Amino acid sequence: MPEGYNFAYLDEQTKRMIRRALLKAVAIPGYQVPFASREMPLPYGWGTGGIQVTASVIGPGDILKVIDQGSDDTTNAVSIRRFFSKTAGVATTERTIDATIIQTRHRIPEHPLHEGQILVYQVPIPEPLRWMEPRETETRKMHALADYGVMHVKLYEDIARFGCIATSYNYPVLVHHRYVMAPSPIPKFDNPKMDRMPALQLFGAGREKRIYAVPPYTSVKSLDFEDYPFEIQRWDQPCALCGAADTYLDEVITDDVGTRLYVCSDSDACQERQKGAA
Amino acid sequence: MRDGTNGPQAGSSGPSSNAARARWLAILAQAPKQVLKEAWGRLEAKPDYRLIRAPETGLALVRGRIGGVGQRFNIGEMSLCRCSLAVDDGQGGEVAGHGYVAGCDQDHALYVALFDGLMQLPPHGARLESDLIAPQEKTQADAKRQSVETAQASRVEFFTMVRGE
Amino acid sequence: MSFVPAAGFADPVTDANASFRAVLNAMAHPGRLFSITAQPPAPPVLGCGLGSILLALADRDTPLWLSETIAVPEVAGWIGFHTGAQLVGDHRMASFVLFHAQDRLLPLDDFSLGSPEYPDRSATLLIGVERLQEGKGLTLSGPGIESTNRLDIDGIGPEFWQARANLAPLYPLGLDLIFCTQNQVAALPRTTVVEA
Numbered sequence: 001m002p003e004g005y006n007f008a009y010l011d012e013q014t015k016r017m018i019r020r021a022l023l024k025a026v027a028i029p030g031y032q033v034p035f036a037s038r039e040m041p042l043p044y045g046w047g048t049g050g051i052q053v054t055a056s057v058i059g060p061g062d063i064l065k066v067i068d069q070g071s072d073d074t075t076n077a078v079s080i081r082r083f084f085s086k087t088a089g090v091a092t093t094e095r096t097i098d099a100t101i102i103q104t105r106h107r108i109p110e111h112p113l114h115e116g117q118i119l120v121y122q123v124p125i126p127e128p129l130r131w132m133e134p135r136e137t138e139t140r141k142m143h144a145l146a147d148y149g150v151m152h153v154k155l156y157e158d159i160a161r162f163g164c165i166a167t168s169y170n171y172p173v174l175v176h177h178r179y180v181m182a183p184s185p186i187p188k189f190d191n192p193k194m195d196r197m198p199a200l201q202l203f204g205a206g207r208e209k210r211i212y213a214v215p216p217y218t219s220v221k222s223l224d225f226e227d228y229p230f231e232i233q234r235w236d237q238p239c240a241l242c243g244a245a246d247t248y249l250d251e252v253i254t255d256d257v258g259t260r261l262y263v264c265s266d267s268d269a270c271q272e273r274q275k276g277a278a
Numbered sequence: 279m280r281d282g283t284n285g286p287q288a289g290s291s292g293p294s295s296n297a298a299r300a301r302w303l304a305i306l307a308q309a310p311k312q313v314l315k316e317a318w319g320r321l322e323a324k325p326d327y328r329l330i331r332a333p334e335t336g337l338a339l340v341r342g343r344i345g346g347v348g349q350r351f352n353i354g355e356m357s358l359c360r361c362s363l364a365v366d367d368g369q370g371g372e373v374a375g376h377g378y379v380a381g382c383d384q385d386h387a388l389y390v391a392l393f394d395g396l397m398q399l400p401p402h403g404a405r406l407e408s409d410l411i412a413p414q415e416k417t418q419a420d421a422k423r424q425s426v427e428t429a430q431a432s433r434v435e436f437f438t439m440v441r442g443e
Numbered sequence: 444m445s446f447v448p449a450a451g452f453a454d455p456v457t458d459a460n461a462s463f464r465a466v467l468n469a470m471a472h473p474g475r476l477f478s479i480t481a482q483p484p485a486p487p488v489l490g491c492g493l494g495s496i497l498l499a500l501a502d503r504d505t506p507l508w509l510s511e512t513i514a515v516p517e518v519a520g521w522i523g524f525h526t527g528a529q530l531v532g533d534h535r536m537a538s539f540v541l542f543h544a545q546d547r548l549l550p551l552d553d554f555s556l557g558s559p560e561y562p563d564r565s566a567t568l569l570i571g572v573e574r575l576q577e578g579k580g581l582t583l584s585g586p587g588i589e590s591t592n593r594l595d596i597d598g599i600g601p602e603f604w605q606a607r608a609n610l611a612p613l614y615p616l617g618l619d620l621i622f623c624t625q626n627q628v629a630a631l632p633r634t635t636v637v638e639a
Contacts, residue, residue, distance in 0.1 A: 007456045011336050016502055019463045023500075024563035026470045027619045027632035029586050033563045057467070059460040144559035176586050176634065178615060198589075200471045215471045215587035215632075330450045331525065362524075364447045374447045 008055040008088040014038055018056040018211070022202060025213035030175030031143070032126050037209040047080055048206030050103050050122035057118060057202070058084065058101055063091045065099035070107040070248065070265035077105075094268050106169075108190040110247050110269035113199035115216060121184040123205035126212065128172045128182040148180045151223060159228055168233065174221045175214055183220075189232045189248045194220040239264045242273035302397050302411050306390045307379050309414045314389035317410045325399075327392060330374065331362040333384035356380060359387035365395030373398045449484045451498055451525040458483070462499035466621060469630035474583040474592030476575055476627045486517045492623040493541060493571050494521075501526040501539055508537035510546040513571075538564075543571040544598030551606040554618055562615040565633075569621050573597045575629050585635040594629055596622055604637055611636075 006012070014036075021035040040048040058064065064084050068076040072094040080103060081092050093099050096109040103120040113119060129139045132150045142148065151172055158166045171188035175181045183194060184203060194201065194214060201214040214220060224230035238245040240261045247269060249262040264270035306314065318324075337355040344353060358380050364372040375395025377387040393410070396402040452458035458481035465477040485494025501507060507528045509518065519530055531537055535555055557565035580595025581604070599622075610617050610633070617633030631637065 006335055007460075012334065012455065012459060013336055013502065015459070015463075016500060017504065019467075020500055020505070021563070022467060023470050023567070023619070024565075026467065026587075027617075027634065028562050028615050029634065031562060031615060034561075057464070059464060060457055140560045200467075215634075217589045218586040328450065329453075330448055332451075332453065332455055334455050372447050 005087045007060075008058050008084065009041075010038065010052065010055045014052075015056040018052055021211045022053065022056065022213065025202070025211050026200070026215050028179075029214050029218050030173075030179030030181040030212060032210040032212045035209055035211050037206045040206065042079070042083075044207040045124060046076060047103070047105060047122035049204030049208075049211075050105070050120050050206075051080060051083070051204075052206060053120050053202050053204035053211065054084065054101060054103050055088075057120070058088055058090060060088070060090065062100045063093050063098055065093050065096065065102045065268075066104075067102065067107060067109065067266075067268075068105045069250070070109075071267040073267060095272075096268050106185050106187075107248070107265060108186055108193045110244075110264070110266040111272075112193070113197060115198040117199040119197075119199050119201045121186075121201065121203045123182065123184040123203045123210070124207070125170075126182055126203065126205040126208050126210040128170075128180050143179060146178065148174075148223075151180055152225075155223060155225070159225075165224065165228060165230075171230075172223050174219075174223060176218050177221075180223070181212065181214075181220075187233060187248055188222065188230075191220070191222045191230070192232065196220075235262060237262055239270060242270045242277065244270070244273055299394070299397070301415075302407075303376075303378075303390070303394055305411055305414050305418065306377070306393050308418055309410075311383055311386040311389060313410075313414065314386070314393065317406070318389060318392065320409070321402075325368065325396065325402075326366040327363045327375075327395065328372075329361070329363050331360070333359055333361040333387045335359050335382050335384060357382050359384050361387040361391040363388075363391050363395065365392065365399070367399050368401075446520060448521050448524040449486065452481055452483050452495075455498075458495065459499040462495040465628050466496060466499070466630065469621065469628045470619070470632055471587050472592075473585065473587050473631050473635040474577070474581075474594040474629060476577050476594075476629050479623070479626050479628055482626075486515070486521055488513060488515055489518050489521070489541075490571055490623070490625050492625050492628065493569055496569060496621065496623060496628070497522060497528075497539070497541075498525055501528040503527045503529070505538040506531045506536050508532075508534040508540045510542035512543055512546055513541050537566055539569055540566050541569045541571070544573070544596070548603060548606070551603075551610060551618060556610065556613060556616040556618065559616065562617070565616065565618060567619045567621060569623060570599070572599070572622050572624055575622060575624055575627050582638045583631070583635050584638075585632075587632070588635070596629070601639060604639060607631075607637065 017036055021033045025033045040051055066077045066081040068074040084090055085092050096111040101118045105122045127139050129142055132154060133139050155165050169187045170182055170185040171191055173181050173183050196217050198216050200216055203212045222230040235249050239247060239249055241263050244264060247264045250265045252261045252263055254261050335357060338358050340353045340356050341350045342353050343350055358378055360378045362376050365375055366372050373395050375391040377390030377394060379386045379390055397406055461480050465479050468477045479492050479495050481495045482491050483494050483498060485491045505528050507530050522528060540554060554566040557563060574597040576595040578593050580593055583592045583594060619633055620631040622629045
């Protein structure tokens with residue numbers, strides 16, 4: 001580990017403050033705990049919240065995986081992985097099953113997570129009610145009173161306009177039958193994975209200065225209506241690389257005449273499957 | 279590292295000994311680490327010590343008057359290192375030594391804490407005063423005077439402007 | 444001669460991290476035991492389990508309240524030196540409350556339970572116990588528990604569990620409990636349902 005950096009970049013005072021926020025977040029599933037987010041050496045929107053959570057949790061024995069839109073090789077994932085191998089000297093991996101901590105932006109890995117793993121989400125806007133109600137004082141009151149009618153109205157308006165619930169990512173969930181929570185901009189395809197997940201899920205929003213959590217084996221229900229039940233995306237073709245029919249696919253345009261290719265967004269799951277088939 | 283505790287007091291004899299300790303702590307904190315390291319190397323009988331608070335790096339909020347006038351306000355945060363240890367006094371007791379230095383050099387804080395402990399022990403105190411503290415005080419004062427003189431030499435008086443002081 | 448406190452963590456960064464991870468795991472898996480590996484030379488009346496948790500989590504922003512048996516000068520000096528946390532006489536102001544299982548129980552609803560808008564501003568109770576054992580005793584269910592967990596906590600009587608159960612209707616307001624021996628920790632967040 002190079003001289004001059006604190007372990008995992010943050011000073012101990014900051015880690016203590018974040019650690020206390022994390023403990024309260026786990027104790028009150030889905031509730032957004034305010035915390036004193038620090039300036040990080042990268043801009044807001046690049047995962048400053050997730051990085052601060054990871055930095056406060058990570059220890060010398062951890063193995064870190066970082067994904068961005070499911071992929072281990074995109075700029076954001078590569079920079080954050082290098083950031084922690086430089087400042088904390090921890091081992092990193094691309095394999096979902098080997099990682100003890102997985103920091104993610106916009107996806108949950110396809111391979112089911114196991115107990116003892118920690119999934120850290122980077123969150124741009126932690127408040128699910130923000131687009132309906134811009135005032136923090138009001139949204140706080142709405143959470144206090146569990147007054148979530150406005151969220152159902154929004155989903156209803158989707159149905160009235162489009163004939164179905166058109167929200168396809170950051171789809172609101174109800175955690176432990178109490179708090180409506182933003183799952184961060186993961187596709188709604190991933191929402192069912194959050195329900196009773198054996199791994200601990202931590203969420204960090206750096207710009208908005210909020211931390212929240214879902215403990216293992218906790219009920220996470222996507223909001224819906226009896227006559228319009230929650231549904232996930234489906235594709236009419238499998239992944240062009242590994243042939244998986246049960247994963248989230250990215251649409252890749254391959255030439256100028258609009259030829260399209262559908263491939264797994266989770267690069268690790270796709271490669272593992274290709275290796276298995278070979 | 280906003281630590282409000284003053285920790286153990288130097289000796290037991292009130293403000294005068296505190297002032298003396300503040301003087302040597304300031305000199306030690308501003309002395310280069312290399313100087314302290316060499317002074318430690320020159321010690322014949324190195325006392326035993328145990329760490330109370332291992333060296334650690336943190337942030338401190340710096341306040342001041344940026345323009346030299348008005349109310350103090352928060353200028354920014356700076357990195358600093360601190361360390362606390364207990365030095366064996368050779369008579370079955372021990373004294374606490376504390377070191378706070380600017381920057382991220384944890385060994386530097388450790389040396390300051392060691393010498394702070396030693397300065398409170400009569401056999402070491404007098405020798406270190408002449409060997410380390412007094413020469414460093416002079417070096418630091420000279421460096422400061424020189425920098426003030428350099429700055430003063432560049433002062434320009436404009437006939438058409440009134441200095442705002 | 445001057446007061447010289449006992450040492451804190453031998454390795455402040457990794458010991459604090461390991462102690463926090465034990466508490467985080469305990470909070471995420473209520474009723475399961477996790478090891479506290481750090482062994483700071485905390486005053487014996489505090490014990491190195493509670494001592495490690497305090498060093499890892501307490502600082503100037505967390506007022507502490509200590510029970511009479513813990514609030515001896517040696518402990519107050521050690522905590523003050525290493526954490527800088529303020530010791531408060533009024534237990535309603537404390538964010539961390541420390542007591543031993545055998546201490547006189549204060550009414551639980553007298554501690555800070557948070558507010559409806561900010562349920563996180565509630566006290567965390569750190570309770571020193573002689574022995575913790577998994578697989579027997581109380582039956583626990585709730586978030587963090589796959590079906591049920593069982594935990595036996597030495598020296599905590601039924602009146603305590605009754606007082607805790609009385610807080611349940613106030614959720615999301617509530618108290619989070621951390622039980623600690625010399626080297627093991629278990630936690631019961633406010634969401635855990637306890638049956639005797």
